[in-house]
Amino acid sequence: MSRLAETFARTRGEGRAALVTFVTGGDPVPAATPAILDALVDGGADVIELGMPFTDPMADGPAIQLANLRSLGAGTTTAKLLEIAHDFRARHPSVPLVLMGYANPMLRRGAEWFAAACAEAGIDGIICVDVPPEEDAVMGPALRAQGIDFVRLATPTTDEARLPAVLEGASGFLYYVSVAGITGLQQATQGSIEGAVARIRAATDLPIAVGFGVRTPNQAAAVARVADGVVVGSAIVEAVAAAGARGEPPADAVRSIVKGLSAAVRSARQDQAA
């Protein structure tokens, strides 16, 4: 069983959603990322999404755009990012690590090279924003051959007719992007999230994680009541930026925000039962 499958099975067994947290790798500087990742785990994150910086993050809002530029400006390279992942795996043998980013940096040296390098670094899954199912051949087979989960995204525009195509070849979990938009801005209504999760659940056994616009413990708890996973990204990335601006080490700020989110996710369904 993969680390992602094990983790979602465990949180399901505990009667709660998994907390999935995103940070941009190398933001604000590559040397800061290991401590930030440790703080995510320490704060209670169940799954780590490590953002692979790109000059042109078309699907991201201002917070993550700036994080990408800070990271690249600080000299983050693909080699450095893989090294960060590799060292994380050594420190945290069982925490799933998912690399999230855009096709061009991932495909630069070829899909086979990338898949092998990810496997070597102990990366469990890939989320590639701009490779829809229609272009699966460019990356999917190489990842599957290395036993790496290719996490697919579904959105409010993914209708019932299209959903099977999105699910075909998906593994790890299904990432439901709850708003038609970019990261970090508006949040979907609870009703629309519940409807979408029910619709997707009827079509797959994969765990469903919901993200985009989830910022506060209250919002995370609301999503955690219906989904198998809650993804929080921009709010944590903003905390990294704010700490950096104050000249403080970002890890402390990250730990603190993740603790709040984690507590909310863990208690969400108990509150509901009570």
Place this chain on the structure above:
Amino acid sequence: MNVPNSFRALPDDTGHFGEFGGRYVAETLMPLILSLEREYRAAQADRAFAEELDYLLNHYVGRPSPLYYAERLTEALRASAEPGMGAKVYLKRDELNHTGAHKINNCIGQILLARRMGKTRIIAETGAGQHGVATATVAARFGLPCTIFMGAKDVERQQPNVFRMKLLGAEIRSVSSGAQTLKDAMNEALRDWVANVHDTFYIIGTAAGPHPYPELVRDFQSVIGREAKEQILAAEGRLPDLLVAAIGGGSNAIGLFHPFLDDPDVRMLGVEAAGHGLDKQHAASLAGGSPGVLHGNRTYLLQDEDGQIAEAHSISAGLDYPGIGPEHSWLKEIGRVDYTAVTDTDALDAFQLLCRTEGIIPALEPSHALAAVARVAKEMPAEQIIVANLCGRGDKDIFTVAHALGVAI
């Protein structure tokens, strides 16, 4: 090399030109891209669509544009050629179109598609502002609200076009993310589109982006090549020996080339912007780039070893883009079209040459094509024929040119 039966049969039904093209977009956009393709197929089969397009091209854009024998330019080039050398140069005068460039051909086609799809809001990216002006123009003509995304640096450099767009009723969104130029404007337009898929149509300005854009932009621009073919047959009784066109994203070039691709005796030359030189900062994706994925398609890109996109440079803001339409990438790989690159300096020389020999002020984009013409015409026998695409007029560029020549206006 495996030579296909036709060079005009692509993209395939998944939107690929060989290994190039495709639909590399976020899932949110996929359903919309698929429905655009369905709508385009329906429009292609609809005679009323073609009739309305033709009507607007004739009466609103001012087509057909003339094919003009540039006699004094030809003579000027022959003056420095060996005896008996120096091809006859014809100019396809798309700079005479309404709004002063070829961009409008495509905008008219796309806004008709937008209306067919029931979309009520138009967005577009622009670099120099030519595509923005053309988009704002058709949006005004069809009464649709329009938002143009433009890099903050370009907004500063291209004030006259910014004002033109405002006069036409468009909202200008100055993009201060990233490098603040064309590619960032396109990123921001894509971000807006993802958030407004329900009512918004994105009029992409060049033959790039996710399928079906490269195909439909090419088809709308192919009016250039179809007219040129008819006109050169009428003027000379035969096809030209060489077609020349400038390439940023490549829409004017593919528009001229595509109708001739299966005429084996017609050679073609696409001209990229070599900026300060191919060993310095430039915008020549084919000459100095490598295949990658950006803005919805796989194509040649300027990028570093980690796949980070590089900053392009050209004196011509319309060529200042680190990618190129995927069909050009394919035509290069398969060898059907030759590609070369021209520096800022050579383009400026050609700009002035055309002003003085023909009384035509060309845009800086086709000045790159003219510089290549100046280079190759001398090597061709005098009875041979070149058709170059004069895809835009130079009014918008006079400030840039004055600055480059050290003249204060």
